[in-house]
Amino acid sequence: MPRWPKPPEGSWTEHFDLGTEPMNYDDSISQEFFELEREAVFKRAWLNVGRVEQLPRTGSYFTKELAVAKTSIVVVKGKDGEVRAFYNMCRHRGNKLVWNDYPKEETSGTTRQFVCKYHAWRYDLDGACSFVQQEQEFFDLDKADYGLVPVHCDVWAGFIFVNLAKEPEQSLRDFLGPMVTKMENYPFEKLTERYFYRATVKSNWKLYMDAFQEFYHAPILHAKQSPPEWSSAAAKAGFEAPAYKVDGPHRLVSTAGVHPWNLAEDMTKPVDRVTRSGLFGPWDAPELDFDPKDAGINPAGCDPWGLDSFQLWPNFVILVWGQNWYLTYHYWPVAPDEHVFEGTLYFVPAKNARERVAHENAAVTFKEFGLQDANTLEATQTMLESRVIERFPLMDQEVLVRHMHKVARDWVDEYKKKQDVEV
Amino acid sequence: MDATLLPSEFADLEPFAATWCLATERERYAARLASTMDEMQALYDATMPRAEAAMTYLDQIPLDELSADQVHLLHLLYSMVMVSFPIECWGQPRVPDSGAAYLDLVVEPGP
Numbered sequence A: 001m002p003r004w005p006k007p008p009e010g011s012w013t014e015h016f017d018l019g020t021e022p023m024n025y026d027d028s029i030s031q032e033f034f035e036l037e038r039e040a041v042f043k044r045a046w047l048n049v050g051r052v053e054q055l056p057r058t059g060s061y062f063t064k065e066l067a068v069a070k071t072s073i074v075v076v077k078g079k080d081g082e083v084r085a086f087y088n089m090c091r092h093r094g095n096k097l098v099w100n101d102y103p104k105e106e107t108s109g110t111t112r113q114f115v116c117k118y119h120a121w122r123y124d125l126d127g128a129c130s131f132v133q134q135e136q137e138f139f140d141l142d143k144a145d146y147g148l149v150p151v152h153c154d155v156w157a158g159f160i161f162v163n164l165a166k167e168p169e170q171s172l173r174d175f176l177g178p179m180v181t182k183m184e185n186y187p188f189e190k191l192t193e194r195y196f197y198r199a200t201v202k203s204n205w206k207l208y209m210d211a212f213q214e215f216y217h218a219p220i221l222h223a224k225q226s227p228p229e230w231s232s233a234a235a236k237a238g239f240e241a242p243a244y245k246v247d248g249p250h251r252l253v254s255t256a257g258v259h260p261w262n263l264a265e266d267m268t269k270p271v272d273r274v275t276r277s278g279l280f281g282p283w284d285a286p287e288l289d290f291d292p293k294d295a296g297i298n299p300a301g302c303d304p305w306g307l308d309s310f311q312l313w314p315n316f317v318i319l320v321w322g323q324n325w326y327l328t329y330h331y332w333p334v335a336p337d338e339h340v341f342e343g344t345l346y347f348v349p350a351k352n353a354r355e356r357v358a359h360e361n362a363a364v365t366f367k368e369f370g371l372q373d374a375n376t377l378e379a380t381q382t383m384l385e386s387r388v389i390e391r392f393p394l395m396d397q398e399v400l401v402r403h404m405h406k407v408a409r410d411w412v413d414e415y416k417k418k419q420d421v422e423v
Numbered sequence B: 001m002d003a004t005l006l007p008s009e010f011a012d013l014e015p016f017a018a019t020w021c022l023a024t025e026r027e028r029y030a031a032r033l034a035s036t037m038d039e040m041q042a043l044y045d046a047t048m049p050r051a052e053a054a055m056t057y058l059d060q061i062p063l064d065e066l067s068a069d070q071v072h073l074l075h076l077l078y079s080m081v082m083v084s085f086p087i088e089c090w091g092q093p094r095v096p097d098s099g100a101a102y103l104d105l106v107v108e109p110g111p
Helices: A031-042 A172-185 A205-212 A228-237 A270-275 A353-386 A396-422 B008-020 B025-033 B037-058 B068-090
Strands: A047-051 A060-066 A071-077 A083-087 A108-110 A129-131 A150-156 A159-163 A193-201 A243-247 A250-256 A305-312 A316-321 A325-335 A338-347 B104-107
Touching (some): A031 A396, A047 A060, A071 A159, A150 A172, A172 A243, A172 A250, A172 A305, A193 A353, A205 A325, A205 A353, A250 A396, A270 A353, A270 B037, A270 B068, A338 A353, A353 B037, B008 B037, B008 B068, B037 B068
Antiparallel strands (some): A060 A071, A060 A108, A150 A159, A193 A338, A243 A250, A250 A305, A325 A338
């Protein structure tokens, strides 16, 4: 008997009309598909590159390497308070404009203007070219024609998005759709204490998305992180989500929670009891004064509620925890079998040592789980590439895996159709 | 005379201070990978029973006004957390089956 009611169709998979047949993961191993994704997905969709808190002052900036689009951008806060994005490239000879020591490493800081390291051309914070070295020796050069090349940039709920298309097909708000935009009623701006993790993972970006959009694996892969009493109970129970949602290319899984402080001693780790924290976050949640209903969060009304994982197409996840903290994931493709993974944890800033130690235990626990997931993916990638098996079954709790791979194929197919029409 | 790193109230933890009062997660993770299980067990056994007292002591002072020795004590608590998975779960310094995988903490909050 299911613990949570399924939709009238009998399953989430059929409810979202995604088909029930086994899946093929050619989209995660094919070089051809990867080349198509660059254009069809990453140069068409709105991409989250950070949050407004990373740009606290006029002239605050950060760069973002976008290997999938073979480019780099710089995001900067102007004198008028506007957040703008530009291709990170000098108009003179094409040098990368903003970098330190290693051209391929991201950087951040605060500046009054950008100065190219090569010939000292200067650009204002709004991208305008303000100085050309030995300008009189150029031929009919008007600085007004040589501003930085802008990238479409917009902000939603403090999240900064860019779009690399010449003209985006949708506004950011339309792209995000109602399921996601409702979340703007969550008080993201209060959670500014930040842990930022990064790793290169030798797998296709979508396979790591898959790992965090189903929890079927959780009681098994992560069994040893918990005391044996907990693990065996969890494995026996399996995993069922109280709610899944799909809105256009985006999706959501919600989970029920536990109150670890109410569990028997042998069900929790000693360090979790000492720090009153762990995988689910600090046991003593900070006050956040918001209504989950207004934010479209905890759609099944679970009590206790665990988390909501919002999967924003293509490569961005916002995961809101019941214990009033959140984290984000980004998956930046580099090659068919490689991506850069970023995990960022956000807490209400600790007021004292006890709260800070609780955050530390949540962060350390996050990393232990992440390392297990990352290595499992490399093991999956290499075997998928053998093509020994080409059809893989998916169960109903893996419905979002099915949805994402369908969206990827749909976007690539749609792009190919448009190309055919234009040719 | 040797200088002490920790507040005098926590002199019993001083033998661990030079090795484990580390300011960044990167240093603490490296120390974990470079340590034996016995070394981490000793740190764990010494700090776990003292953690509540340490937090109660530190909580009297706002987080951004901690003195150097108080920050060291806080960092020692972070190291206690850092070695807890090897001691409580893994039985080894590394995450099992994690191979060459890494996850670097690039930005972390103070202190």
